[in-house]
Amino acid sequence: MAATACALFLGAAALAWWQYRDPAPYTLRASPAVTVTVRPAESEYPEAEExxxxxxxxxxxxxxxxxxxxxxxxxxxxxxxxxxxxxxAEDLVADYRGVAEQPVVATVDDPVVPYLAVVDIRFTGGKGQTLYLSRADGVWWIELGEGDPAGPGEASAI
Known part of the structure; x- marks a missing residue:
């Protein structure tokens, strides 16, 4: 009886972990420490905040x-x-490495479609850049290099 209860508990815990895990295949590393404030653009719609x-x-x-x-x-x-x-990526590192060590403010614009996003990056000292993001299968990616911003996943369903 105890073994059955234990197995049920472990199964429920595994299911909960699987459902609420972070699907992103990337993480923050221990170093270097960076200061990044991510905020939505002012909007009457909730999508930028999401x-x-x-x-x-x-x-x-x-x-x-x-x-x-x-x-x-x-x-x-x-x-x-x-x-x-x-x-x-090599070009971006050459252009922004020195300013990325200082505090950064990233403002996410209202998305025009649910799987594409535009982010305004402002580095300390005034240097800025625009990042374009795409989402597929619940994961956000940077549009880096050459390709179709619609990509696979949610975009292909449209």
């Missing part, structure tokens, strides 16, 4: 990879259906 919450990890990982000068890690944040991610 996307800001969903894409926050990706945006922070992006800034962290820039600050570390990690072009390979940055390329891994690029949408898998894009080509030329490594070269594009």
């Amino acid at each position: 996307v800001a919450d969903e894409a926050e990890l990706l945006i922070k990982a992006y800034v962290q990879r820039l600050a570390a000068g990690d072009a390979a890690g940055l390329a891994d944040l690029g949408a898998p259906w894009y080509t030329g991610r490594r070269k594009a």
Whole structure:
């Protein structure tokens, strides 16, 4: 009887973990520490806030990879259906590595469609950049390199 109860408990715990796990295949690393404020653009619609919450990890990982000068890690944040991610990541590291170590503010615009997002990145000192994001199968990616922003996943259902 105790073994059955234990098995049921472990099964329920595994199911709960599976349903509420973070599906993103990327994480923040222990270093370098970065200061990134992610916020939605002012809007009367809730979508910008939802996307800001969903894409926050990706945006922070992006800034962290820039600050570390990690072009390979940055390329891994690029949408898998894009080509030329490594070269594009190397160019971004060359352009933004020095400013990514300072506090950054990222503002997520209202998405026009649920699977595409635009993020305005402002680095300390005034340098800025626009990031384009795509979502497929519940995961946000950076449009990095060459490819179709619609990509697979949610976009292909339209």
